[in-house]
Amino acid sequence: MRLRRHFDMEESTGIDLAPMLDFVMNLLIFFIITAVFVKEVGFQVQRHGGGAGGPSTGKDTGSISVVVKASGDVIVDGRVVDVRAVRPNIVRLHAQQPEWGVMVTAEKMAEAGLLVQVMDQIRQGGVENISFGTSSR
């Protein structure tokens, strides 16, 4: 009787979990060391080739032209403007032609930092449809 009770107790303890715990612990360590919590932030842009094809706004619509020059000048719709003035200009042009996208053309040696600033200004101006290309110079 006593032996049987002892046997019952063994049964209720269940299987030995130690090897499983070892295995799970190994998996856990693996996933901890490979985990990366850095979320990259950014924005998506379309790409247009040299001159051919604008943003995907539609066949018969145009686009607002923004040029970023290697010298650091930003030209919006034919006028040289300051980087911080891109947003109001885009807001104005976007109000005039709400269905138009923006075509950003950068010179090859233009700094990417300025380009990102200009694109950020355009996005702040309410236009998400940005197409990016480079001029041949």
Added chain:
Amino acid sequence: MHGKRHAGESEDHGIDLAPMLDFVMNLLIFFIITTSFVREPGVVVNKAEALKVGEQQQGNILIAIRPNGEVWMDRRQVDMREVRPLIERMHLERPEDTVIIIADKKAPSGTLALVMDEVKHGGVKEVAIGAASAAGK
């Protein structure tokens, strides 16, 4: 004597591992679902700042462009012609991955455009330009 031996046996079994296993299992599941296997470029770049940035959900392939035009991906410097085959291979392995191009502030825009083209030709249609969020500053 018999009782003592019984106590010794239960000492052998040690503490109950089941609660610990539950806890470790929970940790494991947490790390499995948060892991994303980001392919880091392996180089630090001075990112351009932007106010309006969106978090890229599946941005797992990071490509860095240094100020001198070097392209880094997957922890090594790559040639411009290597980008497309590398992206093609990664796209086959994990088709849901998207690409974030992190260009340095001083990086030339022409290189950025070339890398973007190579990535698109490599089969990844969603390409984002990475930027540091300036909203919190």
